[in-house]
Structures are given as C-alpha cells and as structure tokens.
Amino acid sequence: MQQIIEFFIRNKNFLLFLALFSLGLSLTQNAHSGLYTRNIASTNKVSGTLFTWLSDVQSYFALRHQNEELSATNARLLALVNELESMPTDSIQPRFSLLKTSAPSLDTAQSNHLTIFQGHVINNAYHKRKNTLTIDKGSKDGVTPDMGVASPMGIVGIITHVSEHFSVAQSILNTNSRVVVKNKNSDHFGTLIWDGVSPDQLLLTEIPKIAPISIGDSLVTDGKSTIFPRGWPVGTVSDIKPAKAEDYLELIVKPHTDMRSLYHVYLIQRPEAKEIRELENLSQNEL
Amino acid sequence: MNSSTQWLSIIGRFIVVILIQILFMDRILLFGFVNPLIYCYFILLYPLSGSRVWLIISSFILGLSIDMFNDTGGAHAAASVFLAWIRPTLLNFSFGVSYQYNTTKIPNAPMGQQILFVSAAVLLHHLMLFSLEAGSWSYWSLVLKSTLVTSFLSAVLLLSAFQFFSRKTT
Numbered sequence: 001m002q003q004i005i006e007f008f009i010r011n012k013n014f015l016l017f018l019a020l021f022s023l024g025l026s027l028t029q030n031a032h033s034g035l036y037t038r039n040i041a042s043t044n045k046v047s048g049t050l051f052t053w054l055s056d057v058q059s060y061f062a063l064r065h066q067n068e069e070l071s072a073t074n075a076r077l078l079a080l081v082n083e084l085e086s087m088p089t090d091s092i093q094p095r096f097s098l099l100k101t102s103a104p105s106l107d108t109a110q111s112n113h114l115t116i117f118q119g120h121v122i123n124n125a126y127h128k129r130k131n132t133l134t135i136d137k138g139s140k141d142g143v144t145p146d147m148g149v150a151s152p153m154g155i156v157g158i159i160t161h162v163s164e165h166f167s168v169a170q171s172i173l174n175t176n177s178r179v180v181v182k183n184k185n186s187d188h189f190g191t192l193i194w195d196g197v198s199p200d201q202l203l204l205t206e207i208p209k210i211a212p213i214s215i216g217d218s219l220v221t222d223g224k225s226t227i228f229p230r231g232w233p234v235g236t237v238s239d240i241k242p243a244k245a246e247d248y249l250e251l252i253v254k255p256h257t258d259m260r261s262l263y264h265v266y267l268i269q270r271p272e273a274k275e276i277r278e279l280e281n282l283s284q285n286e287l
Numbered sequence: 288m289n290s291s292t293q294w295l296s297i298i299g300r301f302i303v304v305i306l307i308q309i310l311f312m313d314r315i316l317l318f319g320f321v322n323p324l325i326y327c328y329f330i331l332l333y334p335l336s337g338s339r340v341w342l343i344i345s346s347f348i349l350g351l352s353i354d355m356f357n358d359t360g361g362a363h364a365a366a367s368v369f370l371a372w373i374r375p376t377l378l379n380f381s382f383g384v385s386y387q388y389n390t391t392k393i394p395n396a397p398m399g400q401q402i403l404f405v406s407a408a409v410l411l412h413h414l415m416l417f418s419l420e421a422g423s424w425s426y427w428s429l430v431l432k433s434t435l436v437t438s439f440l441s442a443v444l445l446l447s448a449f450q451f452f453s454r455k456t457t
Contacts, residue, residue, distance in 0.1 A: 017369075130357070175423075
C-alpha cells in the first residue's frame with residue numbers, strides 16, 4: 001500500500017499531466033465530432049459578451065463593405081419583386097409571399113414557409129480546419145439548432161449550438177460541413193464539402209459526368225434537406241476536374257460570400273423542418 | 288519578492304496573456320492563416336522555482352480559456368499542458384543543468400540560449416496544437432506549414448516581449 005502511495009507521490013507531475021492531457025484530447029475529439037461541452041463553446045456568457053464588444057468596434061471599419069453587400073441584395077430582391085408583380089397573381093408561388101407580408105418586427109421576417117431572423121457574426125474563423133461562427137442571437141430570440149445561416153450574398157453555415165443569447169454555427173469552411181446543392185439550371189445535385197485548404201474554394205462532389213455543367217454556372221441550395229429552402233445562392237463553378245471515382249466530376253466552387261468578412265447574416269428556419277425530421281425518424285425506426 | 292506578491296504577479300500575467308491573445312493576436316491573420324500565439328509567455332516565464340503541479344494545472348486552465356474563445360474543444364489545453372510538462376526538459380536542454388541552481392531569470396540569459404529555448408518550446412506546442420486542431424493525418428502538409436510559419440512569428444513576438452516586459456533585475 002505504502003509503495004503504491006509512494007509511486008503516486010513520486011510521479012504526481014506525470015500523472016497530473018497525463019490526466020489533464022487526456023481530458024484535453026477527449027474535449028478536442030468531442031469538438032471534432034460536433035459535440036461541444038456546454039461551457040467550453042464560445043456561446044458562453046463571458047466569451048459571447050467580449051466578442052459582442054469587439055465586433056461592435058470592428059463593424060464600424062467594415063461599414064462600407066457591409067452596405068455594398070446589403071444594397072446588392074436589395075437590388076436583387078427589387079428585381080425579383082418587379083418580375084413577380086408582372087406575373088399573373090395565381091402563378092406566384094407561395095414562398096414568395098415573404099415579400100408581400102409585413103414583418104412583425106425589424107429583426108424577423110415571416111411568411112407561410114420561412115422564418116428569417118437577422119443576426120450578426122461576432123466571431124468568425126476561416127484559418128482552421130473546423131471553422132465556426134459565433135452569432136449574437138440565441139434561444140431567447142427563437143434560434144434553434146439546424147437552422148441555416150446565410151449572408152446577404154449566399155449560404156455560410158448551419159447552427160449547431162444555441163445558448164440563451166448566442167449561437168454557434170458550423171461554417172461551410174469546416175471539413176465536417178455537408179450541404180446538398182444543385183445546378184441552378186439543370187437540377188443535377190451534389191454534396192458541397194470543404195477540403196480545408198482555401199477559404200475561397202469549396203468542392204462539389206458526387207456530380208455525375210453526364211450532368212450538363214460548365215465553368216461559371218451558378219449553384220443554389222437543393223431544398224431536399226430540412227435546413228435551407230430551395231434556391232438560396234451558394235456560389236459559382238470555377239473549375240471542373242474528374243473525380244477519383246469513375247463517372248463522377250469534382251467541381252471547384254467559389255462561394256458568393258467573402259467568408260473573410262462576415263457581419264450581417266440571416267438565420268433561416270423552415271417551419272416544416274420539425275415535421276419532416278419527425279417523419280423521417282419515425283420511418284427509420286420502423287425499418 | 289515575497290510569495291504573496293509573486294502569486295499576484297502570476298495571476299495578473301495569466302489574465303493579461305489571455306486578454307492579449309483573444310483581443311489582439313486572434314484578430315491577426317497574416318497571409319490568411321498565420322495567427323500568432325503569444326499566450327505561451329505565461330508557461331515559459333512561470334517562475335523557475337515555482338511548483339510544477341501548479342504550472343501544469345494553470346497551463347491547462349489557460350489553454351482551456353483560449354479554447355473557449357476559439358471553439359477548438361481542448362486542443363489549446365492539451366498543447367499547453369504538454370508544454371508545461373516538457374518545460375524542465377527544455378530548460379535543461381537550452382540552459383544546461385545549472386538552471387535549477389541559478390537565480391537568474393530567463394530574459395537575462397544569453398540571447399542564443401533564449402532563442403533555442405523559445406523556438407524549441409513554440410515548435411513543440413504549435414505542432415501539437417495544429418495536429419490536434421486538424422484532427423486527421425490527411426492535413427499533415429498544412430499542419431507542417433502552419434506550424435513552421437506560425438512558430439517563427441510567435442517566437443519573434445515572445446522574444447521581443449521578454450526584452451520589453453521583463454524586469455531586468457536579478
């Protein structure tokens with residue numbers, strides 16, 4: 001017994017190191033698989049508040065860029081409204097009723113099919129392999145996990161963790177990120193991933209060779225997942241290469257959003273998401 | 288220096304390195320990927336006569352605080368604990384066995400020895416950190432590239448900080 005105690009006392013530094021090191025490793029492992037321990041994610045009060053102060057200051061320096069982005073979106077929406085108004089009323093798809101309803105508050109726009117919250121990115125990483133965004137809206141504002149995050153230019157991520165006042169999103173610049181996107185004109189779809197190399201470059205995989213696709217084509221979300229509605233802008237094809245698997249292509253995609261400067265974002269919720277997910281779980285359980 | 292002021296200065300340094308790291312250093316991204324990490328300052332300059340147990344525990348908390356702001360799980364914590372544990376070996380390697388009996392401070396040692404100590408420490412810490420952060424061997428070339436470039440920048444900043452912020456008295 002004495003020897004055991006002596007062994008512990010003699011090696012206390014090493015044992016302490018080993019215990020804390022393993023704890024660090026397991027926390028890292030959890031983060032890689034997307035399971036953050038509650039208080040170690042940046043949604044906690046201390047880091048959230050600090051990040052809010054910082055981004056308040058920083059946002060002043062990016063005002064011109066943000067304004068240009070917002071006015072570009074406005075222009076796009078105005079063109080869309082114009083186009084819709086010139087159509088006969090019956091043929092307007094219900095999802096566009098978003099543009100016709102008045103929002104209940106400045107922060108939220110609602111339609112029969114979508115709820116869109118407005119938020120700000122208060123911490124943005126793009127130099128790591130598993131990048132995340134911290135956003136200044138939380139469960140108090142109605143944010144829930146699995147909501148889509150889009151900048152005025154295009155999609156940027158998916159909410160993974162929510163605290164009372166803040167939320168963390170998995171950036172599309174995260175090697176775990178998988179988003180189903182399709183060619184705007186042809187309906188051929190593939191999975192958008194990131195290889196961890198450049199923040200200007202995403203990869204679109206699982207596109208069959210026979211798909212009619214060319215450099216410069218626009219890609220939009222597919223709408224088959226419960227996260228993003230159909231037709232949200234993603235990016236453009238900048239290069240086409242044969243994939244490792246035969247009969248498939250690998251496309252290099254340039255995202256519309258400059259992931260290096262994010263501030264205004266929209267959090268998108270599909271009300272039917274919950275129902276679809278419940279239904280899918282149910283059918284999976286029965287199989 | 289009596290022990291209570293020493294404790295206060297250790298705690299003060301702990302808080303200051305965290306604030307400098309997250310408020311200033313984490314906003315720097317040279318060439319889009321080089322993010323200098325200067326919080327190792329605390330671990331490197333922890334008093335030579337101080338308790339090793341407390342060094343290991345405080346390094347873990349230091350790393351975990353940085354992780355909290357970066358959403359990296361426990362990568363900074365693991366790398367910092369590793370650096371804290373290996374520090375005596377590095378001190379031995381750079382300054383010779385006599386460092387234990389020497390009352391002199393690291394910033395007063397010959398420059399060559401300081402450079403050796405800081406570069407070895409920073410390289411090991413960054414290699415550990417970036418490997419954990421990548422989480423897969425398939426990024427080894429990126430990990431190596433960020434380790435080398437970031438270590439250079441961190442080491443330069445740390446050595447300058449040694450010269451500017453450490454009291455030269457023995």
